[in-house]
Amino acid sequence: MERVPTGVAGLDLILKGGFFRGSSYLIVGDVGTGKTILALQWLLDGIKKDEKGLYVTLAESAAQLRKNVSGFGWDLSSLKIRDFSPQPSELNHVGDYEVFYPAEVEEESFWQKLYQAVEEERPDRLVLDSVTVFHDLSANEYAFRRRLIAFIKFLLANNCTTLFLADAQEIKSLVSISMAVDGIVRLRLRPSKAHFTSSRNLEILKFRGSDVLLGEHSFRITSSGIKVFPHLIEKPVHTLKDRRVFSSGIKELDEMLGGGIEAGTVTLITGPSGLGKSTIAAQLIIQLVKEGISSVYYAFEEYLEMMLARCEKLNIPLAQALENGLLFERINPLELYPDEFLEMVRHHVEKGVRAVVN
Ligand SMILES: Nc1ncnc2c1ncn2[C@@H]1O[C@H](COP(=O)(O)OP(=O)(O)OP(=O)(O)O)[C@@H](O)[C@H]1O
Ligand SMILES: [Mg+2]
Numbered sequence: 001m002e003r004v005p006t007g008v009a010g011l012d013l014i015l016k017g018g019f020f021r022g023s024s025y026l027i028v029g030d031v032g033t034g035k036t037i038l039a040l041q042w043l044l045d046g047i048k049k050d051e052k053g054l055y056v057t058l059a060e061s062a063a064q065l066r067k068n069v070s071g072f073g074w075d076l077s078s079l080k081i082r083d084f085s086p087q088p089s090e091l092n093h094v095g096d097y098e099v100f101y102p103a104e105v106e107e108e109s110f111w112q113k114l115y116q117a118v119e120e121e122r123p124d125r126l127v128l129d130s131v132t133v134f135h136d137l138s139a140n141e142y143a144f145r146r147r148l149i150a151f152i153k154f155l156l157a158n159n160c161t162t163l164f165l166a167d168a169q170e171i172k173s174l175v176s177i178s179m180a181v182d183g184i185v186r187l188r189l190r191p192s193k194a195h196f197t198s199s200r201n202l203e204i205l206k207f208r209g210s211d212v213l214l215g216e217h218s219f220r221i222t223s224s225g226i227k228v229f230p231h232l233i234e235k236p237v238h239t240l241k242d243r244r245v246f247s248s249g250i251k252e253l254d255e256m257l258g259g260g261i262e263a264g265t266v267t268l269i270t271g272p273s274g275l276g277k278s279t280i281a282a283q284l285i286i287q288l289v290k291e292g293i294s295s296v297y298y299a300f301e302e303y304l305e306m307m308l309a310r311c312e313k314l315n316i317p318l319a320q321a322l323e324n325g326l327l328f329e330r331i332n333p334l335e336l337y338p339d340e341f342l343e344m345v346r347h348h349v350e351k352g353v354r355a356v357v358n
Contacts, residue, residue, distance in 0.1 A: 001209060004125070004161045007045020008038060010228030010343075014204060014213040019183070023208070024152045024162040026131070026178060028171050029187030034200065034221055035165045036060075038187070039127040040069055040076070041225040042163065046125040047078045054080045054123035056114065058133040061085045072225055082117045084110065107137045111147055115154065123160055131164035135174055145176040152180055183207040188216075199337060202228055218337035229339035240264040249287030250280070263354075278302065281357045282311055282318055289321040294353045296327035298345075304328050327353065 003017040012018050019025055027035045043053035057065055062083040066076060111134070118126065128134075131148075138144035155162050164181065171177060178184060184205040191198050201216040219228040242263035247254050254260045261267055261284070269277045281297070288295045299307065307328075311318035322328060327348065331341060345356060 004051075005045065007042050007048075008226050008228060010217070010219070010230050011202070011226075013230045013232075014202075014217055014228065015207065016210055016212060019161050020209055021161055022156040022159045023182035024155055024164060024180075025183040025185060026164050026166060026171075026181045027185050027187065028166045028168050030168045030189065033168075033187040033189050034219075034226055035187060036065065036129060037069060037072075037221060038185075038226050039129065039163050039165055040065075040074065040079075043079055043125050043127060044074055044076075051124035052080070052122060053078075053125045053127075054082065054117065054121045055127045055129065056082045056084060056117060057129050058084045059130055072223065074225075080121050080123065082113075082121075084113060107139060107143070110134065110137055111151070114151070118155070118158065118160065122158070126155065126160050126162040127165065128162065129165040130170075131166050131177060132170040132174065135177070141176060145180070148176065148180050178206070181206075182209070187219075197334065218339050220337070220340070229337055229343050231339050232342070237264075246291065246293070247287055248280070249283040253280075278307070279310070279314060279316065282307065282316055285326060285357045286317060286321045288354075289324050289326045294325060294327075295357070296329060296348050296353050297357045298329045298331050298341075300331050300333055303330060 002021040003015075003019065004021050005012050005018040006015065027038060029035050040055065043055060046053045055065070060068070062081045062085075065081065069076070114128075134148070135144050138147070152162075164177065166174075166177065168186070184207075186203045186205050188201050188203070189198050190201065200219050200221070202219050203216050204212045204214065213230055213232070215231050217228050217230050219226055240263070244263045245259045245261065246263065247260045248257065269280055271277055285295050285297055308318055318326075329344070333341075336344075348356070
């Protein structure tokens, strides 16, 4: 089965390639968790690949939708937006419904409008925001389920991959939607343990037809959209190709280590504060840079200026190592998700960095 990439960094890795073409998915989350942003990002990714996108909005107006994502500077002009949200003129005529229940009047016409929109626009990617409005219009659960299943079949027949967006609170009692769709992505915003900050995460609760990376994966809404940091579990490596031993830059330490530090190993330098752990690490990395090994120093506590000043006093040529290509990254652990940091390390290693110190 053909996959439709999500256009969301990291999510394709979790889904092992993306959504399945023609399948329907539920994106569920509380208000403000990023459902609309994710859906729009996916549609815009489609447009880049010459796939037509249609966004059917039932709650927010098209103007509100544009306003809400204006911060990302996205060009929505090639995207078809059908606004089925209540219009002021309809609200004025609310008296017309006095003798009918809204469901009896609107249900039929809403579904018709939806089928018509898909038939006219022939989208490759469709978003319905939000699917619970259709449920609210239905006379009963049975009618809703039948109509939804028929619509999902129609979408599959038309090769139209679809995201149904839904509020997490509203969907709790709507088992029929969860059962009918091919997959469910849940978005969450949760306070950290210390309640100082909140963290966003995403979990795949259901995905017909493929294995996915299970568990909660952190994500961030950045100025360019959603970026997911998959929680990857590295496979153990059984054979080490590189058998080199590197000098620590300190003769006595090398002697104690039987020559130095072996390639591909992890060394923990530990001790009370002020004992010189960072200084030893700086000497080690400078030695590696001298030997032509690309290296990166991640500093969780110190700023570069502090490190430079201390090294200068001790005659450790850190400034020279930086000139010769040593990378220095200052990390604020309160700002970065653990998987976000790991992705940074992976990125550096994939770019050829061979020694990492922090
Ligand atoms: N330009 C931006 N940069 C970073 N984060 C943003 C930006 N714009 C919005 N956000 C974040 O995205 C959140 C809203 O995302 P979105 O509109 O996709 O949520 P939603 O799940 O669709 O909510 P609702 O259920 O209310 O429709 C905001 O609460 C805000 O935290
Ligand atoms: Mg929304």
